[in-house]
Amino acid sequence: MRRFRWWWGALALTFVVVLVGFIAFTGSESRPGQPSPRQGPPGTGPLTVVSIGDSTVSGEGAGNYLPTTNGQGGNWCHRSPNAFVEQVKIPDVTARVNLACSGAPSEQIALGEAKQWTEPSQAQQLANLIKDHRIAAVVIAIGANDEPKFSAQVSECFKAWFSPQNPPCSTELRKTWKSKVDAMVPKVTNAVADVKKVLAQAGYVPADYQLVLMSYASPVGPQIPEALRSLNGCPFRTEDLEWMRRDGVSVLSDGIKQASRATSARFLDLSRAGAGREACSSDPANEWFSRLTLQLSDLGQVDRASHALQESFHPNANGHAQIANCLNEFLAARGGNASCLSGADGKLHAAPEVVAR
Template sequence: MRRYRWHAAVLLLVTMLLGAFLVVGGPEPAPPPGPPTGVPRVVVALGDSTISGEAAGDYEPGTDGQDGNWCHRSANASIHHTAVRGVAETINLACSGAPSAQVGLGDTEQYTEGSQAGRLAAIAREKRVVAVLVSTGANDDPGFSHVLDNCVQAWFDRGKPGCADVEGPGWQRKVDAMVPKVVRALADIRSVMRDTGYQPADYQLVLQSYSAPISPDVRAELRNLNGCPFRADDLRWVRESGITQITDGLREAARESGARFLDLSRAGLGREACAREDPTQEWFSRLAVRWDDLRSEVRASHALQESFHPNAAGHRQFGRCLGEFLGTDDRAAACLAGADGTLHPAASIGP
């Protein structure tokens, strides 16, 4: 009996020592990968027309209708005016008309281009991404550009109800349906960054909202084909309800995703299309027709594509505000005109 107890004690001691060796002496787990080092620091834009640079002109080669690509990425886009300290390059992956599904991961294409988040992955592996700026949602259930088209058509046909009467009753429902799609796109971006070695603290993810391109303050003599052919009620609805409700939805999407949020809904106050006698003082394009495109059967359907988008002057303002926001620790802010007449992020007016 004593011999059995002695053997059992030895066996127990050996088992404990072996276990300790396996725990303490085994190979340590490999540290998680980190962002690339010794490479240029970059800021990347993903999204749709309001950040791609639609109407800002000077489009990147291959994005102005060539082989069906109408993404209209402009050298004047807001991303290129952020002027973030220490950033060597600004990269624009946005595409005019893009839905959030094409911004995220998956097989959705926009104007021949695939996933923007997928392209972000390649950049994140080769360069040090310090911020990702996103504008998306308006081309999902709200279909905001189509709504503006309907508003213009309502101006032509006075016998039909205005777009405010048609869209208003169901607008909140469309915004509510948009929110989870934007959340999914932001989650895809987070996934791409995580899979390429980034932790959330390694970069900033910013979701921006949209600015109303038109307003009830349109000059009376420009409420026609020379500028802004809209009914008064529709102009009021776009600024006071349409854009406001989209902004509230995007604010919720940012909150759910842990992204920072920049509210642009009031950024263009007094600078909307047709708000000034001199169009060079406006930050949005008026009804714009590319007459040469009308002569081409292939390009004619895109001849009005630049209408009612931020112009080059607007993008300079939005980019400056974005850059200043990136330099703060505020979770949210609103771009508003300061005493100097230029846009600045106002944290106290954020959500």
């Protein structure tokens, strides 16, 4: 009889454990009278994907810029309708908003008073957007305009090509590049943290949205025809381009990945996204990045002349379409990190991190 009572006691205990587990896993839906958990982000308005960052995100190089961001009133953010965010296609998302601005440093993404081409903090712009939009994903690319000052390094490498008697630009860059990237990381981390802060203050929890931090692609590869190693194409030395592809972009990518870990953002690595499709690699129609681009019409206007080369060496419209293809796959996966790599079909795809290695 004692053994019989023990058996029934054990059975009752097992039933209680299973019942508690069922309630824990099914949540309030299994408890009558309790409110059902919300479905998706809080607030009202269309379900939206937002892009935040610098020229890689704004659409610099993709052309057809919105007039209000093409020099009007001093605004040179160069937002393009061809930017990858405008091509994001995920279920239920009906709105796409590009807050990115060409040349933006991390400081202008973060909350604060910093401006870029007349525009205030992108995190603050997001706070305003949340009032009438429901945010499903925020895609960010920043860092290159902090200590690495990527565009300034491109200028130095151009000078090295123009003055062959001087050392390659990579001679000095390799000495300081890692320390520059290390100094960048906390700034990127702080900016992404401010984006998260804005969402949290609006009632969002991490499960409500996807947070993506992207790295950068190398815009020019070392194997370019000599005829294009000129002002008509890509005026850079081979050794400098080799360093940029092998070390420069990969070290920068590692730094951004470090910031993604610190902020619990998903990381999308673009460091190898342009392989074989860089500027000056083949027929311009097959390239995903702009060559040296000069807007001749801007040279005759004082307020535009200094921006005449701004589009050079950025993802072009084809490049943004490919990044969008990779990003769509990445967002659909909803978890983990990935790299954008060219597939057998010639398109850019999101390769899960374990595969990409």
